[in-house]
Amino acid sequence: MGWFNRRKDSTTIAADGSIDIDALTNQASQGDDTAQQSAWKAIFELPAWHFVGDRERPKAPVVIHHAQQGSCVLAFTDAEHAARYARERHLLNEQGETFHIEMRIPNALAYLKQLGERGVKGILFNISPVGLGAVLSDFIPEIERVLQHQIANRFDELVKRAHAQGGGTAFREVWAEAHSLTTWYFVGDKQMPDRPYLNIVNGEPAVFAFTDEIHALRFIKEEGLQLDDGSASLLGYPLPLALETLVRLYKEHHVPRVVFNSNSEYFIGFLKDLPDKS
Known part of the structure; x- marks a missing residue:
């Protein structure tokens, strides 16, 4: 090149x-x-x-x-x-x-x-x-x-350090860093590929989000979430749309949390803490 x-x-x-x-x-x-x-x-x-x-x-x-x-x-x-x-x-x-x-x-x-x-x-x-x-x-x-790899590696290191420090302030820093991204990624549900995938975590519904395509595609492969034709439904939402979607899931469907980068160095955010601009 x-x-x-x-x-x-x-x-x-x-x-x-x-x-x-x-x-x-x-x-x-x-x-x-x-x-x-x-x-x-x-x-x-x-x-x-x-x-x-x-x-x-x-x-x-x-x-x-x-x-x-x-x-x-x-x-x-x-x-x-x-x-x-x-x-x-x-x-x-x-x-x-x-x-x-x-x-x-x-x-x-x-x-x-x-x-x-x-x-x-x-x-x-x-x-x-x-x-x-x-x-x-x-x-x-x-x-x-290259940016996708940099983001993936940076978040894995941030979350690993936050776990080692016992959470608290360290995870607030991770959450703030996630809000600095321009795009959040979601996996499309197999039945409704244009809607973010939900599942039960610790007895409560959760939406799964990702800081980058690399984490999202890894999750799709490991969880067998490919569509019937073998393709992957990867949804990239600009941050304002992502926040709006999560707030709506919390208010209308009572989803209390978002799990970021599941099957990797994951971290959890609570949707009640998101800004509601509706």
Whole structure:
């Protein structure tokens, strides 16, 4: 996935011990597939990506025309790369400051989807002094997959730590973290695939929710909840719709709790504690 500018360099560890993405990109440009994969892995694991605003639209990342790929949005792995490009292209305000934009990866992903719908074809990282690029139609599904794994691993660790600490405040932190997600996932009932699956837990009905697709699909497989044709009914609800659905289950069907990530490092939330915006 990607195309590369060429510059010879064999170093992959920066002086401070961090991964040198520029060096990995250089190695990848020489045909090193392992370096290419490592460069993308390092980019995916960054806490945020950086962009430079256009002079006419300071809050909109610069989009350029690439000779082979068409229109591409410019992204940078850190503020230093972004500032260097801005200074080279004189993308500065009247005070000589750069139009710096920082986006956490989930927010950047949502923005890239919007750009793709508007016809932008690719993304270029660190175009100056060395670049790494990808076609958005390849890049977006890959970063979605990586984010799903990151979310799954993060919640397993959070819940494991909360169990070790005996619950209480630790589980309130897990619950708060779940509310920071943009999407909650549910498994469709075998008889009514468009409705979330319910079952009895400790003598009371519960709805099963998941922080990510990985936990949900694992639950479907382990519990034999595939539909008659062998497919899986996976329901991804934006957080406001998910909360609305759970509140309705509590008020109208007397479901008292939600079990998150069952068959893994699970945690339980009580629906009476959810905000009712009806």
